[in-house]
Amino acid sequence: MQKLRDKVRKLLADGKVAGYIGYKMVEAHPLPYFFTKDRLTEVDEAIVAPGDARYPLDKLLLQVAARYPKDAFAIQVRGCDERGLIELYKWGQLDPDQVVLVGVACPQEQADYCECPGPFPAVIDYGEKCQPVAQSKRVARVESLAGTDAFKEWLAHFGRCVKCYGCRDVCPMCFCKECSLEHPDLMSTGLVPPDTIFQLVRAIHMAGRCIDCGLCEETCPADIPLRVLYKKANALVKDLFDYETGSPTAVSPWKVLGEEATLETKPM
Amino acid sequence: MGDQMFEPKILGFFCNWCTYAGADLAGVSRLQYPPNIRVIRVMCSGSVSPHHVLRAFQKGADGVLIGGCHIGDCHYLRGNYMTIKRMRFLQDLLKFIGLEEGRLHLEWISAAEGPKLAQTVRDFTAKIQNLGPSPLKRTAQAA
Numbered sequence: 500m501q502k503l504r505d506k507v508r509k510l511l512a513d514g515k516v517a518g519y520i521g522y523k524m525v526e527a528h529p530l531p532y533f534f535t536k537d538r539l540t541e542v543d544e545a546i547v548a549p550g551d552a553r554y555p556l557d558k559l560l561l562q563v564a565a566r567y568p569k570d571a572f573a574i575q576v577r578g579c580d581e582r583g584l585i586e587l588y589k590w591g592q593l594d595p596d597q598v599v600l601v602g603v604a605c606p607q608e609q610a611d612y613c614e615c616p617g618p619f620p621a622v623i624d625y626g627e628k629c630q631p632v633a634q635s636k637r638v639a640r641v642e643s644l645a646g647t648d649a650f651k652e653w654l655a656h657f658g659r660c661v662k663c664y665g666c667r668d669v670c671p672m673c674f675c676k677e678c679s680l681e682h683p684d685l686m687s688t689g690l691v692p693p694d695t696i697f698q699l700v701r702a703i704h705m706a707g708r709c710i711d712c713g714l715c716e717e718t719c720p721a722d723i724p725l726r727v728l729y730k731k732a733n734a735l736v737k738d739l740f741d742y743e744t745g746s747p748t749a750v751s752p753w754k755v756l757g758e759e760a761t762l763e764t765k766p767m
Numbered sequence: 768m769g770d771q772m773f774e775p776k777i778l779g780f781f782c783n784w785c786t787y788a789g790a791d792l793a794g795v796s797r798l799q800y801p802p803n804i805r806v807i808r809v810m811c812s813g814s815v816s817p818h819h820v821l822r823a824f825q826k827g828a829d830g831v832l833i834g835g836c837h838i839g840d841c842h843y844l845r846g847n848y849m850t851i852k853r854m855r856f857l858q859d860l861l862k863f864i865g866l867e868e869g870r871l872h873l874e875w876i877s878a879a880e881g882p883k884l885a886q887t888v889r890d891f892t893a894k895i896q897n898l899g900p901s902p903l904k905r906t907a908q909a910a
Contacts (some may be wrong), residue, residue, distance in 0.1 A: 511862070535778065565879075641863065643861070644863045644865070645865075645868070646862075646867060647865060648862060648865070649863070649865030650864060650866060650902055651864030652865075653864045653865060654902075679818055685818045685822055686822075687825070694825050695825060695903055696821040696822065696824065696825045696903070699860070699861075699864070700817075700818060700821060701820055703817045703818075703821075703856070703857065703858060703860065706793075706856060706860075728863075728864075731860070731863050732856075732860060735856055735859050735860060735863075738859075739852070739855055739856060739859070740852065752852055753852075756845040756846075756848045756849055757845070757848050759848075760845075760847070760848045760851055761839045762851045762852065762855050763851075763875070764851065764873050764874060764875060765855070765858060765872070767869060767872055767874075767887075767890055767891060767894060
């Protein structure tokens with residue numbers, strides 16, 4: 500923890516960044532906190548949030564960066580947060596030159612719980628690298644079901660939706676000003692549970708964009724296994740287009756038409 | 768209902784430059800195909816968003832047929848590159864949630880392929896007739 504605090508303190512004191520988005524204990528709760536140079540002593544209280552207390556720091560950074568577009572900021576990132584930042588750079592939402600990473604490696608239990616493909620960022624200031632989980636057992640289970648059984652299961656899940664939009668609001672990758680989930684031409688309005696396609700529309704938006712942080716699923720009051728759906732969407736993008744979400748170099752298949760069409764139409 | 772034949776509702780998104788012209792050709796050639804298909808003419812199959820397909824299923828379509836130019840023949844050069852990416856992804860996603868495969872079909876049909884268009888619509892209609900009403904629709908009506 501000391502190494503992390505020293506790094507943050509130095510960044511702030513040298514004026515490299517205008518602020519640091521991290522965590523602090525507030526009333527015995529680990530909450531996101533914005534540290535600045537003016538209140539440098541507070542950095543002694545900066546913490547790494549325990550595994551089960553995670554917040555969409557990327558999303559907070561988006562808001563801060565939009566308000567202060569000329570300033571650089573440091574941010575505490577796990578593997579997923581870093582993937583999120585990379586995708587946000589790609590989609591033109593943040594400038595990589597204005598973001599300084601303070602990296603945290605997740606413990607193995609967290610990686611196993613998340614079935615995380617990359618549980619540590621490129622820069623590690625706290626924690627040790629652990630083993631990534633390549634294959635999701637949860638996705639494999641649904642894949643093994645017969646079509647009608649899978650459909651029944653998903654329908655039961657979708658039918659519990661109370662349309663709180665929590666999954667969208669917590670999602671660090673949901674940055675659009677207008678949302679198709681609220682567009683009356685694309686989605687019926689005034690229905691609870693919403694249209695069956697509600698979660699599917701979100702799934703198509705998450706394809707090649709979901710960083711698999713899992714906050715949607717943790718937020719969902721109806722316990723809809725959203726993460727399984729989005730993990731599969733990402734796996735499909737990997738299979739079809741060989742695109743790894745959060746890869747620093749690869750270009751999203753949805754951003755370019757490509758030089759040639761590599762896919763064939765399916766036979767009827 | 769009893770022995771009454773199930774008449775599926777099929778929505779077609781046909782590209783203005785190829786498939787729609789192919790449908791025109793099928794028409795003037797007096798080729799017969801089932802009237803279950805309702806066609807929406809779009810300027811490019813690449814302008815068909817997965818939103819439109821999902822919305823069609825929600826609104827009661829039993830099948831969705833997308834028709835575009837052959838690869839290399841796109842009026843906008845490479846619009847159909849995006850069509851195939853989107854639709855292949857959506858087909859696989861729908862399979863994952865357990866919707867029968869084949870309710871969403873993509874076919875490249877040029878302006879000269881009137882007979883292919885008629886045959887595709889005949890085959891697709893028969894296929895959807897076999898599958899029966901879309902379960903997505905049933906849910907929508909129950910709600």
